[in-house]
Amino acid sequence: MHSFRGFLLKEFYHIFRDRRTAAILFGMPLIQLLLFGFAIRNEIQEVNLGIYDQSHDAVTREITDKFASSGYFVMRQELHSTAEIEHAFAEGSIAEAIVFEPDFAAKMIREGRATVQVLTDGSNPNVSKIITGYAASVLQDYRNTAFGAAEVGVEAVPLMMFNPELKSVNLFVPGLMALILMLVSALMTSISITREKESGTMEVLLVSSLRPVEIIIGKVVPYFLLSFVNVVTVVALASFVFGVPCRGSVTLLMLESLLFIVTALSLGIFISTITSSQQVAMMISLAGLLLPTILLSGFIFPVASMPLPLRMISNFIPAKWYLIIVRGIMLKGTSFGYIWKETLVHGVMTTVLMVASIKKFKTRL
Amino acid sequence: MKDAVLIAGVGKRFGAVQALQWVTLSVGEGELFGFIGADGAGKTTLFRILVTLLLPDEGRAEVLGLDVVRFYRDIRKRIGYMPGKFSLYPDLSVEENLRFFASVFGTTVEKNYELIRDIYSQLEPFKTRRAGKLSGGMKQKLALSCALVHRPEVLFLDEPTTGVDAVSRKEFWQMLGRLREQGMTILVSTPYMDEAVLCDRIAFMQEGRMLALDTPSGITKLFQKPLFAIRARETWRLLCALRASPHAASVYAFGSALHYTDNRLSLRADELLAALQADGFTDVSVSVIQPGIEDTFIALMEEKQGSCL
Amino acid sequence: MSEPVIHTDKLTKRFGDFVVVDALSLTISGGEIFGFLGANGAGKTTAIRMLTGLLIPTSGTASVAGFDLYTGAEGVKLNIGYMSQRFSLYDDLTVRENIRFFAGIYGLNNQAIKEKSRQLLESLKLLEVADTRLASLPLGWKQKLAFSVAILHEPKIVFLDEPTGGVDPVTRRRFWDMIYEASERGLTIFVTTHYMDEAEYCDRLCIMVDGKVAALDRPEAMKRHFGVESMNEVFIQLARPNKME
Numbered sequence: 067m068h069s070f071r072g073f074l075l076k077e078f079y080h081i082f083r084d085r086r087t088a089a090i091l092f093g094m095p096l097i098q099l100l101l102f103g104f105a106i107r108n109e110i111q112e113v114n115l116g117i118y119d120q121s122h123d124a125v126t127r128e129i130t131d132k133f134a135s136s137g138y139f140v141m142r143q144e145l146h147s148t149a150e151i152e153h154a155f156a157e158g159s160i161a162e163a164i165v166f167e168p169d170f171a172a173k174m175i176r177e178g179r180a181t182v183q184v185l186t187d188g189s190n191p192n193v194s195k196i197i198t199g200y201a202a203s204v205l206q207d208y209r210n211t212a213f214g215a216a217e218v219g220v221e222a223v224p225l226m227m228f229n230p231e232l233k234s235v236n237l238f239v240p241g242l243m244a245l246i247l248m249l250v251s252a253l254m255t256s257i258s259i260t261r262e263k264e265s266g267t268m269e270v271l272l273v274s275s276l277r278p279v280e281i282i283i284g285k286v287v288p289y290f291l292l293s294f295v296n297v298v299t300v301v302a303l304a305s306f307v308f309g310v311p312c313r314g315s316v317t318l319l320m321l322e323s324l325l326f327i328v329t330a331l332s333l334g335i336f337i338s339t340i341t342s343s344q345q346v347a348m349m350i351s352l353a354g355l356l357l358p359t360i361l362l363s364g365f366i367f368p369v370a371s372m373p374l375p376l377r378m379i380s381n382f383i384p385a386k387w388y389l390i391i392v393r394g395i396m397l398k399g400t401s402f403g404y405i406w407k408e409t410l411v412h413g414v415m416t417t418v419l420m421v422a423s424i425k426k427f428k429t430r431l
Numbered sequence: 432m433k434d435a436v437l438i439a440g441v442g443k444r445f446g447a448v449q450a451l452q453w454v455t456l457s458v459g460e461g462e463l464f465g466f467i468g469a470d471g472a473g474k475t476t477l478f479r480i481l482v483t484l485l486l487p488d489e490g491r492a493e494v495l496g497l498d499v500v501r502f503y504r505d506i507r508k509r510i511g512y513m514p515g516k517f518s519l520y521p522d523l524s525v526e527e528n529l530r531f532f533a534s535v536f537g538t539t540v541e542k543n544y545e546l547i548r549d550i551y552s553q554l555e556p557f558k559t560r561r562a563g564k565l566s567g568g569m570k571q572k573l574a575l576s577c578a579l580v581h582r583p584e585v586l587f588l589d590e591p592t593t594g595v596d597a598v599s600r601k602e603f604w605q606m607l608g609r610l611r612e613q614g615m616t617i618l619v620s621t622p623y624m625d626e627a628v629l630c631d632r633i634a635f636m637q638e639g640r641m642l643a644l645d646t647p648s649g650i651t652k653l654f655q656k657p658l659f660a661i662r663a664r665e666t667w668r669l670l671c672a673l674r675a676s677p678h679a680a681s682v683y684a685f686g687s688a689l690h691y692t693d694n695r696l697s698l699r700a701d702e703l704l705a706a707l708q709a710d711g712f713t714d715v716s717v718s719v720i721q722p723g724i725e726d727t728f729i730a731l732m733e734e735k736q737g738s739c740l
Numbered sequence: 741m742s743e744p745v746i747h748t749d750k751l752t753k754r755f756g757d758f759v760v761v762d763a764l765s766l767t768i769s770g771g772e773i774f775g776f777l778g779a780n781g782a783g784k785t786t787a788i789r790m791l792t793g794l795l796i797p798t799s800g801t802a803s804v805a806g807f808d809l810y811t812g813a814e815g816v817k818l819n820i821g822y823m824s825q826r827f828s829l830y831d832d833l834t835v836r837e838n839i840r841f842f843a844g845i846y847g848l849n850n851q852a853i854k855e856k857s858r859q860l861l862e863s864l865k866l867l868e869v870a871d872t873r874l875a876s877l878p879l880g881w882k883q884k885l886a887f888s889v890a891i892l893h894e895p896k897i898v899f900l901d902e903p904t905g906g907v908d909p910v911t912r913r914r915f916w917d918m919i920y921e922a923s924e925r926g927l928t929i930f931v932t933t934h935y936m937d938e939a940e941y942c943d944r945l946c947i948m949v950d951g952k953v954a955a956l957d958r959p960e961a962m963k964r965h966f967g968v969e970s971m972n973e974v975f976i977q978l979a980r981p982n983k984m985e
Contacts, residue, residue, distance in 0.1 A: 069536065072531055073535065075534075079520075267519070269512070271535065273482045276535055469909075470907065595780065596778070596779035683913050685937060732910055733910070
């Protein structure tokens with residue numbers, strides 16, 4: 067026990083002595099959350115809008131006013147010809163243009179319909195799609211007020227459950243937690259073990275009364291605690307700064323996070339048992355853990371829209387299951403009854419990795 | 432005397448490289464035993480087998496009467512090991528390093544302070560300094576303290592003096608001498624021939640094989656030809672001239688002199704001197720000398736290479 | 741005597757308050773074998789880094805191979821060779837590839853590289869193993885090759901930083917044969933070593949203690965001065981450890 071305590075103490079020295087790493091470990095969750103919370107979002111504000119009004123009548127002016135007051139758009143430019151539209155797009159001064167056909171109001175009254183053309187810059191399809199949607203909703207809004215219930219037909223009224231404001235930070239927080247935990251737990255443990263192999267200190271540790279299990283646990287415990295501190299920080303920040311709710315049980319969220327941390331740690335140990343240099347460990351962790359966590363877990367791209375092979379691979383990515391769990395608990399208020407399968411997957415992954423690591427961890431060189 | 436270490440026919444191969452071949456020897460309790468050889472001679476491999484980090488492919492080895500394969504756990508508790516690179520944590524201070532290695536073996540610095548006082552007292556003024564900021568000589572002393580802190584029965588030091596300056600080397604060997612006086616068994620490896628005379632017994636290692644095994648004075652008896660030390664101001668010209676001679680058996684530079692052996696076993700110093708003077712070396716001096724460790728090592732190396740060719 | 745290849749006057753390097761090299765004044769002439777000794781931390785490495793144009797001195801003047809260290813560092817680099825115990829050649833390249841690579845970084849053109857490679861392989865008797873990876877060659881061969889590659893571009897001076905560490909006694913001496921031969925051809929050799937017997941092979945020696953020159957003379961003169969038999973004793977007397985940093 068005495069020797070194990072000494073080992074732990076040494077590990078904490080390593081973590082806090084290396085200022086840069088310590089800063090990254092504790093600062094990263096903060097910075098990432100702020101980045102995702104403030105800077106990187108799906109919703110787009112202040113779309114630069116140009117209007118080419120060939121009619122200049124009461125109706126077009128009313129619609130234009132609706133655009134201006136919608137909150138999404140900024141009136142950037144009055145346009146006077148098709149050529150001017152093209153020029154404005156090329157210049158980048160507008161992101162979207164609205165074109166009213168001539169005699170708009172007259173047509174509307176005479177034929178019951180008039181055409182509005184919505185032009186967007188398609189070079190970024192995602193943005194383009196979103197702002198087209200905004201324009202459509204402004205137009206729909208006008209139609210509703212102008213014609214009211216007179217318009218007959220079926221209309222779909224979408225309601226986004228669990229995230230009615232469609233805040234992207236709600237979507238990112240769970241992904242971010244997965245990312246940070248992977249980084250701190252898996253990457254840092256694998257690097258810290260391989261560093262000892264590189265420096266030759268592992269040789270001395272092996273030739274001591276420490277058992278391999280003690281070495282592994284000694285390496286894992288500090289990062290376990292650190293990761294947990296990070297989870298709490300992220301959840302607290304997300305809730306206090308961005309108002310991300312935690313609708314389910316906080317205790318359950320923490321327990322699930324602890325399990326995920328253990329999964330990530332066992333991955334880190336496993337990586338360190340199959341590599342002998344810090345460089346290789348880092349490459350494997352980055353390419354093999356972080357990229358899939360970002361790309362294949364459903365963090366950014368939905369798993370459902372992936373081709374079948376990728377969907378199958380995503381099943382082996384612990385973060386995918388963690389995302390389902392966290393989104394469930396935080397946003398939907400899901401109870402354990404609905405996420406036990408995902409939890410079980412983590413449990414199995416952890417057990418397999420731990421057993422493999424302990425088997426592979428050599429008591430010799 | 433009981434054997435502290437027993438090595439019987441140990442061999443080890445890494446892929447195509449035969450790192451060790453049929454090494455057999457024993458080290459008695461309380462002995463200071465040196466493995467002398469260059470890089471790649473197999474010293475490190477042998478040490479790693481003895482400290483239970485590698486498994487031998489052939490043969491068997493025992494440390495403190497325990498088989499290195501079967502009883503590795505018991506052996507690990509009773510030996511001290513200092514690998515080739517001084518394995519310290521550069522981000523931990525001198526004192527923290529020592530305390531850590533003490534705790535790893537379930538002991539404390541205070542319990543065994545007597546044993547390391549001699550060495551560690553020189554480091555104490557710097558105990559708060561990070562190990563990474565120490566000079567080579569100080570790192571070496573700290574690594575030795577760390578290897579000793581749990582009072583091991585056998586000490587394995589793999590090239591403890593490589594890359595360390597002559598002064599630190601000298602001090603280091605004085606420390607080893609004092610440890611031996613206290614009865615500790617010490618196995619040490621080194622590429623420096625001049626350190627061999629400080630050991631009780633030595634083994635010459637070359638390309639995984641043992642060339643010789645004896646006391647330092649016993650080993651130099653293997654050198655049988657008469658050996659001349661020749662000095663002249665123009666050492667390089669003298670070296671070339673001697674090499675060109677049809678009777679030369681070997682010519683090697685040793686410090687400011689050349690060590691020369693001749694194929695004519697009856698050659699006398701004055702005859703050699705006269706011949707050299709006739710060649711135009713006016714300031715030359717020739718004397719017959721006792722061969723040293725390095726002379727013997729070179730002779731054995733040549734003999735082995737000669738027999739291979 | 742020919743024009744000095746290295747001339748330094750009060751060359752000093754300071755890191756913060758710490759004077760690592762203190763007023764180093766040296767004059768080394770062409771063809772000289774100059775031994776540079778010192779305990780760990782005596783400032784040897786820093787001095788070599790300055791002389792090879794890798795570190796800018798804090799004060800003092802120096803010229804190496806005819807170039808000023810402050811203004812002509814690029815010229816210095818082109819006219820010196822450098823070989824250290826580690827990291828001089830690539831183990832995963834073949835002999836020929838190593839030669840080609842190093843000739844290339846010294847700015848030789850393709851024709852010259854071909855010519856040089858052929859000459860070198862012949863003179864070192866390495867033709868048969870020209871396409872073997874370096875890793876599988878004996879240490880002695882690698883060392884010879886490393887030295888030859890370091891002087892491939894015909895520099896005026898070559899810096900050898902502990903070139904014989906961990907090498908067996910025969911290989912070590914063969915290496916010194918190469919040093920002697922090169923010096924006979926007029927190449928200046930600047931060498932550091934921990935083997936005190938090798939110190940005796942040098943024409944002149946400089947022993948550094950705590951960043952200062954503690955002795956600078958011919959080996960015999962040093963031994964006479966201290967009244968001792970070997971350079972080892974000279975070294976130990978000079979670097980006696982009243983200096984635990």
